[in-house]
Amino acid sequence: MDLIRYLEFKEKLRDRLEDELSPESIERARRDPHARRYPRPCGMTIHTGIGCSYSCTYCYIYDMEFPHRARPYPLNGKELLYALTLNPYVVLGPGGTMLAMGSVTEPFLPETRERALEYIETLGSIGNPLQVSSKSVLSDGDIARIKEHAPHISFLETVVCIRDCRRIEPLAPDPMDRLMFAGRLARAGVNVSLFIRPIIPGITDRDAREILSTARELGIKSVVLGTLRVTASIYKRLRSIGIDLSDRLPSSRLSREQVPIRARDLKDRIVAIAREMGFRVYESACGANIEAAGLxxxxxxxxxxxxxxxxxxxxxxxxxxxxxxxxxxxxxxxxxxxxxxxxxxxxxxxxxxxxxxxxxxxxxxxxxxxxxxxxxxxxxxxxx
Structure with missing residues (x-):
């Protein structure tokens, strides 16, 4: 394997972008965290926006002082790519660093949708394993655009409950609409997985069989599950809507840092149901990204x-x-x-x-x- 060619590709890409970008764009990219952030073993998070208007009760970004109103990330597609060429820890090209969108915002809010699609087009062109997680519902035109520019993208569509959606995710799209959208992604040939994260005790486990059964009927074949992590603020918000986590996490352990609740039993139960129905269950989100990329x-x-x-x-x-x-x-x-x-x-x-x-x-x-x-x-x- 020629490892050096990856460094040479990155250097040539950086040189080309420096010829195409203005001095202002270059300076903006140089100052951006994407140019220096250290990727985790599961990949590099790409921010498509800041903040989220869905106001889900379990969401951690509000504890990080991100707003309830979203705005697109300040870098355009070429600027973002240039920032990544400056990052000494990132490998660019097919088989390079895994990239994942959907961390501190919903990528496809009205305010961030175009930026997210622009990033998908730009990053799809260099061939890195690319993943996006979402609760939104997109048009057939958007699906075609994603499929054209990032044919091997891993798309995670989140559904954590059905009956209690308005209590848990007050402003997010209806879960059944999300499942129908995931089915349209599957029919279009997009690598889509059901994203059951976070598992909320008494809520997600109660609806899991219905969620999985509907997903199977719509042609979705894989699933990723994730444990609920809470801060003192999230714990309090969930308790205010009747979700008591005291038997799964003592409140004395809570602070501003995220702490996973004890929920292995719930996760194992849902995994068993999913496998019984014939789903491919990924141990982690990046596993879905690896398989979609054929790696x-x-x-x-x-x-x-x-x-x-x-x-x-x-x-x-x-x-x-x-x-x-x-x-x-x-x-x-x-x-x-x-x-x-x-x-x-x-x-x-x-x-x-x-x-x-x-x-x-x-x-x-x-x-x-x-x-x-x-x-x-x-x-x-x-x-x-």
Whole structure:
């Protein structure tokens, strides 16, 4: 596997964009967090907007002081792509860093829809594994646009309840409309998964069979589940609408930080129903992204994901040349089907860890005096 060509592709793309963008656009992109944020093992979050008007009671973004009214992200598509070419931890191109949209906003609100579609077009053109999570309902024209520019996109459509929707998600589209939309995505050939996240005790588990049964009838074949995480504020909001979590998380553990409730039993129950109905159940959201992109991955504890026979073939010599090309000093000590151990004598160990993990789709361990704590085996964002 020619690892160096990914760096060369990124450099050429950056040079081209510098010729096309104005000095103001270049400076705006340089200052943006996308140009420096460190991706997790499950990928890089792409912000299409800031804030969300759906006002879901379980949403964490309001505790992060994001507003209840959305605005599109300030970078246009080319500016965003340029910011990513500046990020030393991101691999661009087919099989590169996984990209995921839908974190601090709903991507397809009226205020953010066009920006999200622009990002899908721009990022779809470079071939990185791309995923979007949403509660919105789009037109057939929008579906065609997504399919044309990002044919391998992984689309997660969220449905967590039916009967209590207006209590839980007061301003989001009706869950049945979302399921119908997901069915239209499936019929159009888009890789769509049902996103049952978060699992709300007494609400989601009660409606799960109906949600899954309807999804199956509409042609949806896969599902991702995620646990509810709460802060003191979310805990209080849920309690105000009659959802008591005291038996699953003592209130004494709550703060401004998100804490997962104890819900393994609920998740296992829904997984069993889904498998009984013939659904493909992904252990994490990024697993759906990997499979939609036709890749394999064994970089974290949730793996293996996708077809592991598709893990890139590489030998130690190529990795050593890659480290040298970066201007660093180091060597491979161990390389197996699912792990690479590298000693780094000089260089940015976090950069080497991120780039090798994203290129090789294996657990990466960096040794040396500047080595970071290994994150490859344990951390993974599964949208919960």
């Amino acid at each position: 394999g991955c064994y970089a974290c504890k949730w793996g293996p994901c996708g077809d592991v026979s598709r893990l890139p073939n590489v030998d130690a010599r190529h990795v050593n040349e890659f480290i040298k090309y970066l201007g660093y000093s180091g060597r491979v000590e161990q390389l197996s089907n699912y792990r690479i151990v590298t000693r780094l004598d000089k260089g940015d160990s976090r950069r080497v860890e991120a780039l090798l993990r994203e290129l090789l789709r294996r657990e990466v361990i960096i040794k040396g005096h500047s080595a970071p704590r290994c994150v490859g085996a344990g951390m993974c964002r599964d949208f919960d």
